[in-house]
Amino acid sequence: xxxxxxxxxxxQNPTPAGxxxxxxLAGASGLIALAGLAACASPQATDADxxxxxxxxxxxxxxxxxxxxxxxxxxxxMPERPNQATERRSEQAEHQNPFALIHGCVxxxxxxxxxxxxxIGDLFVTRTAGGVLDDTLVGSMEFAVSSPxxxxxxxxxxxxxxxxxxxxxxAMEEDAKNPQLPGEMVDFAEQIAPVARKAKVxxxxxxxxxxxxxxxxxxxxxxxxxxxxxIREAVQEKxxxxxxxxxxxxSGEVRWLDG
Numbered sequence: 001x002x003x004x005x006x007x008x009x010x011x012q013n014p015t016p017a018g019x020x021x022x023x024x025l026a027g028a029s030g031l032i033a034l035a036g037l038a039a040c041a042s043p044q045a046t047d048a049d050x051x052x053x054x055x056x057x058x059x060x061x062x063x064x065x066x067x068x069x070x071x072x073x074x075x076x077x078m079p080e081r082p083n084q085a086t087e088r089r090s091e092q093a094e095h096q097n098p099f100a101l102i103h104g105c106v107x108x109x110x111x112x113x114x115x116x117x118x119x120i121g122d123l124f125v126t127r128t129a130g131g132v133l134d135d136t137l138v139g140s141m142e143f144a145v146s147s148p149x150x151x152x153x154x155x156x157x158x159x160x161x162x163x164x165x166x167x168x169x170x171a172m173e174e175d176a177k178n179p180q181l182p183g184e185m186v187d188f189a190e191q192i193a194p195v196a197r198k199a200k201v202x203x204x205x206x207x208x209x210x211x212x213x214x215x216x217x218x219x220x221x222x223x224x225x226x227x228x229x230x231i232r233e234a235v236q237e238k239x240x241x242x243x244x245x246x247x248x249x250x251s252g253e254v255r256w257l258d259g
Contacts, residue, residue, distance in 0.1 A: 056099035060241035063100050063153040070117035075252035083119025092121035101144040104157035105131050130164030131220055132191040142230040145240050152240050158217035159247040166209045168192040195219045217244040
């Protein structure tokens with residue numbers, strides 16, 4: 001590789017030029033400015049980062065507390081964005097130690113890592129339209145509660161104005177007993193429709209949708225415990241907990257349905 005040409009005062013007197021006083025001052029100012037820019041660009045250490053140095057939360061109550069606090073920061077517009085630095089990415093490339101699994105809808109506005117203000121390696125996430133279950137999803141959740149991960153908390157997260165729920169309710173207007181949606185979308189309609197029939201819904205439009213969303217989050221929680229002996233055993237032994245919640249698209253707040 002060619003070496004950079006030395007800087008000379010002039011080509012007639014090829015003596016390397018030494019740094020001038022003005023150059024030194026300019027260089028020092030530049031370094032200070034660069035340091036300031038780096039400080040602005042680099043994520044600062046947060047309480048969440050420091051807490052994670054001692055390890056993630058270990059019990060369902062501790063995890064719930066972390067998620068509640070993170071969501072409050074997000075809803076207040078003051079997220080800390082912990083565990084998102086390049087160092088964290090490199091560290092997590094070797095292993096992961098998530099402390100919760102969030103199962104929610106595929107809706108693009110509902111991103112668990114953002115709305116709970118968590119970072120790389122903090123959460124397992126599974127998503128389907130309407131948050132419905134199938135065998136692969138249940139198996140993924142069993143993976144999360146099993147060794148070596150053994151996450152202490154599973155969150156079934158619905159959200160307001162859910163399109164899958166709204167689509168199912170509209171299809172039920174045309175055929176209440178056998179709602180139809182195109183292609184494989186009929187699968188989530190077949191799971192949401194019984195919940196909608198059972199729910200004691202008051203109102204219509206968005207109110208109806210949001211009430212069914214809440215009922216569906218509770219129903220999926222119950223279905224998960226019925227379908228999975230592995231998760232049911234973990235709950236019975238108090239190694240994990242399954243809770244239902246609903247995220248409000250407008251406020252950014254998560255409302256916990258189980259206290």
